[in-house]
Amino acid sequence: MRTIRFLLQKEFRQIFRNKTILAMIIVMPTIQLIIMPLAADYEVKNINLAVIDNDRSPYSQQLISKITSSGYFKLRGFDASFNEAFKLIESDKADLILEIPAHFERNLIRENEQKLFIAVNAINGTKANLGGAYLATIIRNFNGELRTQLIIPPKFNPIPQIEIVSSNWYNTHLNYHIFMVPGILAILVTMIGGFLAALNIVKEKEAGTIEQINVSPIKKHHFILGKLIPFWVLGNVVFTIGLLVSYIIYGIAPVGNLFVLYGFIGAFLLAVLGFGLLISTYTETQQQAMFIMFFFMMIFILMGGLFTPIESMPLWAQWIAHLNPLSYLIQVMRMIILKGSGFRDILPHLGIVMLFALVLNTWALFNYKKTSA
Amino acid sequence: MKETVISTSALTKRFGDFVAVNEISFDVYKGEVFGFLGANGAGKTTAMRMLCGLSIPSSGNASIAGFDVYRQTEDIKKHIGYMSQKFSLYEDLTVLENIRFFGGIYGLSNQQLRLKAEELIEQLGLQKETKKLVGSLPLGWKQKLSFSVAVIHQPKIVFLDEPTGGVDPVTRRQFWDLIYQAADNGVTVFVTTHYMDEAEYCGRVSIMVDGKIEALDTPGNLKKQFGSDSMDDVFYKLARGAKRGE
Numbered sequence: 240m241r242t243i244r245f246l247l248q249k250e251f252r253q254i255f256r257n258k259t260i261l262a263m264i265i266v267m268p269t270i271q272l273i274i275m276p277l278a279a280d281y282e283v284k285n286i287n288l289a290v291i292d293n294d295r296s297p298y299s300q301q302l303i304s305k306i307t308s309s310g311y312f313k314l315r316g317f318d319a320s321f322n323e324a325f326k327l328i329e330s331d332k333a334d335l336i337l338e339i340p341a342h343f344e345r346n347l348i349r350e351n352e353q354k355l356f357i358a359v360n361a362i363n364g365t366k367a368n369l370g371g372a373y374l375a376t377i378i379r380n381f382n383g384e385l386r387t388q389l390i391i392p393p394k395f396n397p398i399p400q401i402e403i404v405s406s407n408w409y410n411t412h413l414n415y416h417i418f419m420v421p422g423i424l425a426i427l428v429t430m431i432g433g434f435l436a437a438l439n440i441v442k443e444k445e446a447g448t449i450e451q452i453n454v455s456p457i458k459k460h461h462f463i464l465g466k467l468i469p470f471w472v473l474g475n476v477v478f479t480i481g482l483l484v485s486y487i488i489y490g491i492a493p494v495g496n497l498f499v500l501y502g503f504i505g506a507f508l509l510a511v512l513g514f515g516l517l518i519s520t521y522t523e524t525q526q527q528a529m530f531i532m533f534f535f536m537m538i539f540i541l542m543g544g545l546f547t548p549i550e551s552m553p554l555w556a557q558w559i560a561h562l563n564p565l566s567y568l569i570q571v572m573r574m575i576i577l578k579g580s581g582f583r584d585i586l587p588h589l590g591i592v593m594l595f596a597l598v599l600n601t602w603a604l605f606n607y608k609k610t611s612a
Numbered sequence: 613m614k615e616t617v618i619s620t621s622a623l624t625k626r627f628g629d630f631v632a633v634n635e636i637s638f639d640v641y642k643g644e645v646f647g648f649l650g651a652n653g654a655g656k657t658t659a660m661r662m663l664c665g666l667s668i669p670s671s672g673n674a675s676i677a678g679f680d681v682y683r684q685t686e687d688i689k690k691h692i693g694y695m696s697q698k699f700s701l702y703e704d705l706t707v708l709e710n711i712r713f714f715g716g717i718y719g720l721s722n723q724q725l726r727l728k729a730e731e732l733i734e735q736l737g738l739q740k741e742t743k744k745l746v747g748s749l750p751l752g753w754k755q756k757l758s759f760s761v762a763v764i765h766q767p768k769i770v771f772l773d774e775p776t777g778g779v780d781p782v783t784r785r786q787f788w789d790l791i792y793q794a795a796d797n798g799v800t801v802f803v804t805t806h807y808m809d810e811a812e813y814c815g816r817v818s819i820m821v822d823g824k825i826e827a828l829d830t831p832g833n834l835k836k837q838f839g840s841d842s843m844d845d846v847f848y849k850l851a852r853g854a855k856r857g858e
Contacts, residue, residue: 451700610666610668
């Protein structure tokens with residue numbers, strides 16, 4: 240125990256003396272939580288639209304003004320021919336072309352039917368898909384309104400209309416900040432914890448100080464604990480700063496129990512720190528450790544369920560995601576912070592994360608050798 | 613009968629096909645200042661790392677302070693001090709913090725720590741520097757501090773790997789005063805060096821060439837044996853045949 244006290248004292252002194260790291264620990268969660276949720280937004284806006292209106296009728300005008308007033312589209316061109324409009328797509332000035340055929344109004348009223356043509360620039364898949372879908376919805380609504388205006392509805396509506404009323408639970412206004420902030424906080428905690436731990440032992444290898452430790456009778460588990468505990472504390476500090484920022488900037492206060500949340504974070508940090516320590520036992524320089532950590536972080540982040548739902552990944556990718564500790568944290572963060580899930584609800588996640596922590600730390604302990612072969 | 617504290621027989625270390633240390637056998641006695649010489653790449657550091665329990669030998673036997681180098685490396689570590697070629701105290705800790713940390717992990721009590729720290733700082737004349745970061749000290753002071761930290765727990769043996777490399781002559785002299793002081797207190801000193809004047813300070817000297825010990829005796833006897841008037845010449849006669857370069 241006394242040995243651990245000396246190790247902790249040393250580790251904390253070194254951390255507090257390293258002003259850059261200290262600043263990063265405070266600045267990173269604050270700034271990134273302020274910037275990223277505002278910018279990383281799933282809603283697609285500013286879709287550039289080119290319109291070819293071959294009809295030039297009141298109806299076509301109405302449709303166009305309905306589209307532009309929706310707020311999602313920017314009218315980039317009002318062209319006479321498809322070829323002209325297509326040039327806008329080629330030069331990336333437009334994402335979508337809407338072609339309104341001649342006799343649009345006449346056919347719509349007389350024949351009760353009219354086709355519209357939408358061409359999508361699918362280079363940016365998300366923008367094109369969502370843009371096309373928005374546009375289709377607006378046109379459908381437009382059509383619906385026209386029907387009700389034109390036709391005096393008969394007593395019995397021949398086409399039964401189903402109207403869908405949805406209610407969004409846990410995030411009533413489908414506010415993307417509420418959706419993103421817990422996830423981004425989860426990533427921040429993972430990155431800071433993982434990198435700090437991965438670089439630390441390697442730094443001692445580079446400086447040669449590990450030799451002086453290895454030649455002493457210090458116990459391996461004491462040394463590992465001496466590294467684990469300080470970063471565990473720092474991880475909790477980062478998380479707390481993040482929670483405060485989420486509350487102050489976005490008004491997000493965890494609906495669920497804070498103790499349950501911190502309990503889970505505690506276990507998660509052990510897992511991610513264990514992973515960092517494991518990497519540092521396999522590498523000789525900070526550069527190596529950094530690159531390996533980056534490799535895994537990219538996978539953790541992109542396959543963690545923040546940016547794309549895990550459920551819609553191919554099966555093999557879902558298996559990878561199940562081996563990704565971050566995916567459990569992101570789920571649990573949303574469960575506790577947004578939904579108010581309790582201890583029982585997160586128990587399976589907690590179990591898995593604790594297993595990660597156990598395996599990774601044991602592995603790191605085993606792979607750290609005071610005597611080389 | 614002299615007490616043996618280091619005893620090796622046919623101690624060997626191979627890295628793949630390369631035999632870094634080739635069947636070395638020697639004994640070192642308690643309280644001795646034992647010089648372990650050899651050209652760069654002769655295998656001194658590798659041999660020393662095996663004796664310190666930092667590296668497991670490929671074959672042969674050795675016991676350090678009565679402990680086996682294969683099975684009892686952690687017991688060896690309790691009874692030795694080690695100062696590596698590369699400066700390895702924490703540069704971002706102060707003089708006092710380094711002393712307290714290393715004393716602490718060797719299990720010194722708080723009172724011992726306080727006394728040792730005071731004694732050591734006075735001995736090194738570092739009273740004004742106790743609160744300075746070690747990284748800001750000149751090399752000579754760093755090396756002296758390193759040595760004092762290596763013997764803070766009063767080990768049976770202290771291993772010094774080129775402790776005076778790059779240090780000025782005056783500081784080297786002071787460094788050797790520290791070595792003699794430790795030896796007077798019964799600490800066995802096992803030291804490598806490239807300075808032949810320092811070899812003269814040693815009780816006995818071994819000279820390693822290409823992984824083997826080619827000569828082992830007192831400096832006086834070695835000079836007689838090789839018909840030389842200086843250790844420099846003895847070393848040159850032995851080491852010029854070396855095949856391994858830098």
